[in-house]
Amino acid sequence: MRIQAAVLRERAGAFKIEDVDLADPGPGEVLVEIAGTGFCHTDLLPRIDGFMAEPPLILGHEGAGVVTATGPGVTDVAVGSSVVLSFDHCGTCPACTDGHPAYCRSFWRRNLVGRADDDGGRAQDLAGGSIGARWFGQSSFASHTVAEARNVVPVPDDVPLELLGPLACGVLTGAGSVFRVLQVARDTSTAIYGAGAVGLSAVMAAASANAEYVIAIDRHRSRLDLALELGATHVVDSTGLSVGEIASQVKKISKGGTDTALDTTGAPAVVTAGVGALRPQGTLGLVSAVAGSIELPGDALATGKTVTGILEGDAVPHELIPELIELWRRGRLPFDRLIRTYPMSDINQAEADMASGDTIKAVLIPGAIA
Numbered sequence: 270m271r272i273q274a275a276v277l278r279e280r281a282g283a284f285k286i287e288d289v290d291l292a293d294p295g296p297g298e299v300l301v302e303i304a305g306t307g308f309c310h311t312d313l314l315p316r317i318d319g320f321m322a323e324p325p326l327i328l329g330h331e332g333a334g335v336v337t338a339t340g341p342g343v344t345d346v347a348v349g350s351s352v353v354l355s356f357d358h359c360g361t362c363p364a365c366t367d368g369h370p371a372y373c374r375s376f377w378r379r380n381l382v383g384r385a386d387d388d389g390g391r392a393q394d395l396a397g398g399s400i401g402a403r404w405f406g407q408s409s410f411a412s413h414t415v416a417e418a419r420n421v422v423p424v425p426d427d428v429p430l431e432l433l434g435p436l437a438c439g440v441l442t443g444a445g446s447v448f449r450v451l452q453v454a455r456d457t458s459t460a461i462y463g464a465g466a467v468g469l470s471a472v473m474a475a476a477s478a479n480a481e482y483v484i485a486i487d488r489h490r491s492r493l494d495l496a497l498e499l500g501a502t503h504v505v506d507s508t509g510l511s512v513g514e515i516a517s518q519v520k521k522i523s524k525g526g527t528d529t530a531l532d533t534t535g536a537p538a539v540v541t542a543g544v545g546a547l548r549p550q551g552t553l554g555l556v557s558a559v560a561g562s563i564e565l566p567g568d569a570l571a572t573g574k575t576v577t578g579i580l581e582g583d584a585v586p587h588e589l590i591p592e593l594i595e596l597w598r599r600g601r602l603p604f605d606r607l608i609r610t611y612p613m614s615d616i617n618q619a620e621a622d623m624a625s626g627d628t629i630k631a632v633l634i635p636g637a638i639a
Contacts, residue, residue: 270300273635274327274392274411275616276400280316282324284410284616289327289400290393294340294415301352301416305431305610306409307331308619308631309438309466315383322383326401327392329633330356330380331434332409336421343418351430352421355437355586356380357406360419371581380405391415409434410616412635422590428597432605435466435630436590438581440604443470443533445582445589446554447478451529458482458523461501462543463533464492466607466630467556469499471531476500477601482523486515486539489626499603512538516545527551531579537561540576547574554579608632 272291275284294300306329315322332354336346346352357380358365358373365373373379383401392402402408407416424433443466447453453475461471464487475483476499485496486505493504503522507515519542520526526548532540535557541564543553549572556579565576582589596602607630611619619631 298340300338303334307435327408329410330405333433439466440470443467444474445584447474455479458527460484460530468533515542519546
């Protein structure tokens with residue numbers, strides 16, 4: 270079928286809205302009409318020289334929409350179902366069958382290449398050229414997309430479908446890290462380093478878990494103010510502070526150090542501060558690739574501290590996304606406050622606004638009028 274999509278033709282180039290021919294869904298696949306799709310910083314990885322995903326590509330991995338067709342063998346979702354599209358996974362490897370699909374043995378190939386060996390005809394431009402359309406198994410910067418049925422999460426019809434896409438990755442990562450990995454609980458303390466979409470989602474999750482101290486650390490005053498509105502008990506403006514000063518402030522607020530912490534910045538100095546501000550046996554989770562070497566405090570190992578990487582919140586999307594929607598209904602996870610919507614045609618402006626910090630989470634709406 271003929272669709273419209275935002276295509277990245279060159280790593281450093283602008284996204285271009287193009288007419289694209291999309292193949293029908295095959296066995297185990299569904300066709301989804303996109304209502305809205307989040308723009309995540311991960312969608313910028315193909316701009317890096319040498320990255321495994323090569324243009325031309327349709328990116329986007331926080332899609333939400335309505336199933337309009339199903340391929341052979343699909344039984345878990347029906348035409349007309351409202352769905353959120355999450356990351357791809359095989360469903361059969363030990364990690365998948367043990368409830369850890371984010372650590373699927375084929376995660377990188379399925380999600381970060383943007384193509385498969387056999388999909389030369391899945392998406393083509395009007396000249397017949399192949400366009401990568403398997404980014405995170407969905408490539409949702411488009412009016413329609415084909416996705417694996419196992420990666421599609423049915424959601425209620427009475428929720429704002431166009432806003433739900435970030436539940437597939439950004440919100441899932443922040444909240445999943447808090448709930449599933451760090452297991453933040455009542456009367457515990459946690460620090461969230463970085464108050465972007467993932468960090469603020471973690472703040473909301475920690476507040477909903479009734480943590481005693483929820484400390485947000487960032488350099489942007491507006492984001493710290495929003496963190497306080499979303500449930501942070503304290504904030505630290507890290508502008509101009511040294512590693513030791515950040516750790517000292519967090520330890521003072523939490524009366525000796527935090528039980529857990531989450532770094533969303535990938536900045537080595539911030540990670541070092543986060544470890545330094547942990548209590549003995551505390552755990553720091555990393556959800557972003559660290560841009561350099563981490564210098565751990567000398568007592569980190571001696572005091573039983575743990576640093577652990579976290580991918581996609583180590584969540585099972587079919588389990589956690591419905592939980593997040595229920596928390597939103599109860600006013601405990603107002604993730605919609607992070608969102609600014611843009612017509613899909615304004616995708617380049619959305620990218621610029623996210624890069625400048627003016628927008629926390631951009632959501633693109635196909636067919637919207639600028």
